[in-house]
Amino acid sequence: MKILFICSKNKWRSPTAEKIFHNFNGYDVRSAGTEAGARIKVTDGHIGWADQIFVMEKRHARRLQDKFGHMIYGKEIWNLDIPDDYGYMDEDLIEMLKARVAEYIDVPE
Template structure:
């Protein structure tokens, strides 16, 4: 009998507006066999604003800047208990699906997600 396939890890990507950085990161995981990804923003005008539900769903939370960690901890301390938050240190200077942004995301994520490059459709 084959070993059960591990369930996909659930990744949440956070930036300010959820229009460029976090949305691009989410798209990198479309149809990935090992990971499911969602994205949200911290600002009131975000395309999708982060909620306690997003944080409850996620196994790992990736933020683009330290300020996003600070905002999440201030607003969602209880929901973040026991959650890993990883700062990718990606500045807000890229457009959606920018090739340089995608390369930077792949580089920064590879050290945290061992199955990312092997199962990536990109």
């Protein structure tokens, strides 16, 4: 399964998710951001590649719909509702990611 994690600037939340879920249970994982200054900005290629998309906030889902509406039709997009209050690999962020993603797929303990 190919999983894409989306946040705003692709600095803390989505790269943390990519790191902790990479190669777990055979998942292929990438991350990107929705803002112009994102470390890796989400593209048509990301959207086309992904089987499932996890966004950190509702606004990220809206931005994907606005920019890639034609491409996200039929894709599963899940809002994890994780605010931009954590640094990269923050322990609280990791626990929150594992708990929220576990509602949709099998996750590491």
